[in-house]
Amino acid sequence: MTARENAQVPVERILDDGRLHIPIQLRWGDLDAFNHVNNTAMLKLLEEARVRAFWKPAPGEVAPPTAILDSGLSYGLLTLIARQEIEYLAPVPYQRHPLDIQMWFGKLGGSSIEVCYEVRPDAAAESDVLYARATTVIVLVDAESGRPVRLTPEMRAAWEPLVGVPLEYRRH
DSSP: OOHHHHHTSOOOEEOTTSOEEEEEOOOGGGBOTTSSBOHHHHHHHHHHHHHHHHBOOOTTOOOOTTOOBOOSGGGTEEEEEEEEEEEEOSOOOOOSSOEEEEEEEEEEOSSEEEEEEEEEEOTTSSOOOOOEEEEEEEEEEETTTOOBOOOOHHHHHHHGGGBOOOOOOOOO
């Protein structure tokens, strides 16, 4: 890969805003008949960002310092979604630039984490529209017993720098 090509490859990064920025490329199949990202596809994009942010990379891959979870049943730890909330603020059109999924923690609990998201265009785009805001509550569970597992000191050390203000949603 040339230096020019490498400079165009988006990477996960933690910026001075205290958020983890995960670039996620749209796929043509994410669009619906209205020519914007389908609401269920948005949840899949958030899932992709979450996996890149928190699961350990394969050997040779690069990942942010928050990527500390071992994936798979063989490690004995499951991450189960307890709750999700999303507020769609603007339609997301198809674009060649990746979306900038900004993530932080609204709360680190005993055995749960509250992940907050804002979905925006990539910095290379000419717009800074806020497409969506979302929250996911994840519970760590022992794969064998099905009981909640407390966050480890390693998890807290990796994630505490990203604890910020939880999202508040508009209510009608």
